[in-house]
Amino acid sequence: MIPELGHFALVLAFVVALAQSSLPMLGAARGDRRLMAVAGPAALAQLLLLAVSFGALTYAFVVSDFSVALVVAHSHSAKPLLYKISGVWANHEGSLLLWVNMLALFGAAVALFGSNLPPALKARVLAVQGMIAVGFHAFMLFTSNPFLRVFPVPADGNDLNPILQDPGLAFHPPMLYLGYVGFSMAFSFAVAALIEGKVDAAWARWVRPWTLAAWVTLTLGIGLGARWAYYELGWGGWWFWDPVENASLMPWLAGTALLHSAIVVEKRDTLKSWTILLAILTFGLSLLGTFLVRSGVLTSVHTFASDPARGLFILGLFAAAVGGSLTLYAVRAPALKGGGLFQPISREGALLLNNLLLATACATVFIGTLYPLFLDGIGGATVSVGPPYYNTTFMPLLAALVFVTGIGPMLAWKRGDLAAVLSRLTLAGVGAVAAALVAWRLETQGPILAVAGIGFAFWLLLATLIDLAGRFGLGRGRPAEIWRRAVGLPRSAWGGALAHAGLAVALLGMVGTTLWAAENIRVMRPGETTTLGGYDYRFDGTEQVSGPNYSSDFGRFTVSRGGAVVAVLTPEKRFYPVQGTPTTEAAIKTTAAADLYVVLGDPDGQGGWTVRVFHRPLAMWLWLGFVMMSAGGAVSLSDRRLRVGAPARRGLAAVAARPA
Amino acid sequence: MTRKRRRLYVLLAALASLGVAAALVLSAMRDNLVFFFSPSELAAKHLPADRAFRLGGLVEEGSLARDADGLTVRFKITDLTAAVPVVYKGLLPDLFREGQGVVALGMLGSDGVFTASEILAKHDENYMPPEVAEALKKSGQWKSEPAP
Numbered sequence: 001m002i003p004e005l006g007h008f009a010l011v012l013a014f015v016v017a018l019a020q021s022s023l024p025m026l027g028a029a030r031g032d033r034r035l036m037a038v039a040g041p042a043a044l045a046q047l048l049l050l051a052v053s054f055g056a057l058t059y060a061f062v063v064s065d066f067s068v069a070l071v072v073a074h075s076h077s078a079k080p081l082l083y084k085i086s087g088v089w090a091n092h093e094g095s096l097l098l099w100v101n102m103l104a105l106f107g108a109a110v111a112l113f114g115s116n117l118p119p120a121l122k123a124r125v126l127a128v129q130g131m132i133a134v135g136f137h138a139f140m141l142f143t144s145n146p147f148l149r150v151f152p153v154p155a156d157g158n159d160l161n162p163i164l165q166d167p168g169l170a171f172h173p174p175m176l177y178l179g180y181v182g183f184s185m186a187f188s189f190a191v192a193a194l195i196e197g198k199v200d201a202a203w204a205r206w207v208r209p210w211t212l213a214a215w216v217t218l219t220l221g222i223g224l225g226a227r228w229a230y231y232e233l234g235w236g237g238w239w240f241w242d243p244v245e246n247a248s249l250m251p252w253l254a255g256t257a258l259l260h261s262a263i264v265v266e267k268r269d270t271l272k273s274w275t276i277l278l279a280i281l282t283f284g285l286s287l288l289g290t291f292l293v294r295s296g297v298l299t300s301v302h303t304f305a306s307d308p309a310r311g312l313f314i315l316g317l318f319a320a321a322v323g324g325s326l327t328l329y330a331v332r333a334p335a336l337k338g339g340g341l342f343q344p345i346s347r348e349g350a351l352l353l354n355n356l357l358l359a360t361a362c363a364t365v366f367i368g369t370l371y372p373l374f375l376d377g378i379g380g381a382t383v384s385v386g387p388p389y390y391n392t393t394f395m396p397l398l399a400a401l402v403f404v405t406g407i408g409p410m411l412a413w414k415r416g417d418l419a420a421v422l423s424r425l426t427l428a429g430v431g432a433v434a435a436a437l438v439a440w441r442l443e444t445q446g447p448i449l450a451v452a453g454i455g456f457a458f459w460l461l462l463a464t465l466i467d468l469a470g471r472f473g474l475g476r477g478r479p480a481e482i483w484r485r486a487v488g489l490p491r492s493a494w495g496g497a498l499a500h501a502g503l504a505v506a507l508l509g510m511v512g513t514t515l516w517a518a519e520n521i522r523v524m525r526p527g528e529t530t531t532l533g534g535y536d537y538r539f540d541g542t543e544q545v546s547g548p549n550y551s552s553d554f555g556r557f558t559v560s561r562g563g564a565v566v567a568v569l570t571p572e573k574r575f576y577p578v579q580g581t582p583t584t585e586a587a588i589k590t591t592a593a594a595d596l597y598v599v600l601g602d603p604d605g606q607g608g609w610t611v612r613v614f615h616r617p618l619a620m621w622l623w624l625g626f627v628m629m630s631a632g633g634a635v636s637l638s639d640r641r642l643r644v645g646a647p648a649r650r651g652l653a654a655v656a657a658r659p660a
Numbered sequence: 661m662t663r664k665r666r667r668l669y670v671l672l673a674a675l676a677s678l679g680v681a682a683a684l685v686l687s688a689m690r691d692n693l694v695f696f697f698s699p700s701e702l703a704a705k706h707l708p709a710d711r712a713f714r715l716g717g718l719v720e721e722g723s724l725a726r727d728a729d730g731l732t733v734r735f736k737i738t739d740l741t742a743a744v745p746v747v748y749k750g751l752l753p754d755l756f757r758e759g760q761g762v763v764a765l766g767m768l769g770s771d772g773v774f775t776a777s778e779i780l781a782k783h784d785e786n787y788m789p790p791e792v793a794e795a796l797k798k799s800g801q802w803k804s805e806p807a808p
Contacts, residue, residue: 163754234751341666342666344669344673352670352673353673356673356674356677357677359677360677360678360680360681363681364681364684364685367685368685371689381695381696382695382696383693383694383695383696384693384694384696384714385689385692385693385694386692386694386765388688388691388692389688389689389692389693390688392684392687392688392691392692393681393684393685393688396684397681397684521731521749521750521751522731523729523730523731581754581755582754582755583754584751584754599751601751601752602751602752604726604730606730608730610730610731610751612750612751
């Protein structure tokens, strides 16, 4: 009964979406306020209906209702509650239901908090959201219905793939989806602005918080995913340049560019058509990401069984959304007049350079990800593009980006003085070189690239600190005065600095975990010791342990340095009988200098075990960097000026008053 | 500065970064494209020994053996028409099993043994790497999977 209710709510949501996508659009075109007013309640109704639908599916999972096909395929009565719930979105159909729920959440937020939006713009934005919803609802109802029943009802389910039974992964997809879908807001605003033919500072002010919110969650989502890969897969790596990972990186890069170009639209009323294009592309890449993940067209360590017919449907959806909006863009964009002029060396110029670098980086990832598909499509050889490709294309661009990020925020709007900025950054330059030299001294066997990476990271970190110190006038005036100035600094300035510093810190971690990484693999018998990175790992043996739905070989390692015990690590080899699959649970001890990482392999049948030990320097800083970046975004989001849906009327008046 | 001049600068910068990207991509593509072959294809053509590629198929039943050091594993990858011996030193993926799909990255030695540096096994029960499915279809040994 409950699943039928969910199914019915989903069908109703589809019908409501049809109304939401058409009536307000018609109303906005005709200037009919009553038709436009349909948008708000329709968006709220969507959220309500989809929440009911999602709740019904969650209920089916929690009570293990095995008359629902999806529950049979992905759940089991003996599974812990957390994974019963996360099992709702750990599969194709359920994850789509989560996707549309996020979409409805954003739509409802516009309906509730967008009371100061011009009615026509609001109606059009919600109508475009409705169109996206129509596409996805149809996709679900016709090709991937989560509520299909099975008869006869099986006694128990097939269980969730054990590798997905992990707390990190329980939150990774919702975060990622919030990000993907959050960019739909920028997209809807862009399309609505194109229909209206008007993009101004106020428009940018409405778009930026949504983009920022999406970016924050996407950053967090990517970070969680990388972290999950790091400790769950037991390969000691966190990023494999896998198509599915790239699918989340591309919208992130485009979204980061969008975030920065929207600043220019807001402050300087220029770069408008570029920003609109970015908004369309960012969401387009989010859709592409969904397509790549859900269609299974690419080989990937993440690919799960899926159905090409569904891929075709998403491809159609993608073509309609991107093709339609780009056509609209081609027709309308030339009418968008640019405003403020600027010199090449200026804040605008630096932000533009940031955009170019990000867009280029995004393009290299795009080519690397889709080229194999393209070659396969035209009947060529089957190829794949591995990490070396990205190391030679993406990494130089990232280095250039990091370098520019250090300088950009210190340049003045309109016309900047590069020489003055560089002289203020002397200290950062000296610090960067010094850090690189120290790194070289400490890790003589490391590649030169690692030394350069450390230099770049310190450059950005120090430049950000110098910029921040300059803003609140460190060293000028009494401490109380400095404190007041620091507190008075807009939150967006703090947020930006935090995010940039986060990038620098993450770069430290990337260099350490990839370029200085060391590993050791051997067969160990209980009592034996292996040494790596200055630490001694003593294997104490294994014991049999049983968990709620698995049995486990529980290993024990005592790690010591110079005779003093540092940690006891307990890697596991688990076996999940329902799916008949083993999983590897790595054990990691995190310190500021390095992660000590042990994986238990297979027994060799003579009392020994294959053991893989990893030394991952600076790993902690990588995760800290991710957290700092998203926290920076969140702090910036909390700026009064940018508060979601509340661009102060005062601000609007100021914009209007400014001479064009 | 006039609007025209600014547009020119922006265009030049865009073209420059596009050019750099194109150069990077082309040079990287030339060196880093990894080709995929099935055992039959490998038997049919001669490949340069110094180039890494990916080999995919099924792990031949009964072919898995472990060397005395406990680390080195040997098995055969087959598309049921031809088989290639593979040697790999390291931990096998959790889902590596005889009779199931696998993709290995590595180089072919002059002795005809493929030395793998990376082994990719499938991630869930129903999944078959698309290249492996394709290879099996080519060799005429493909049995359509039961509908999920």
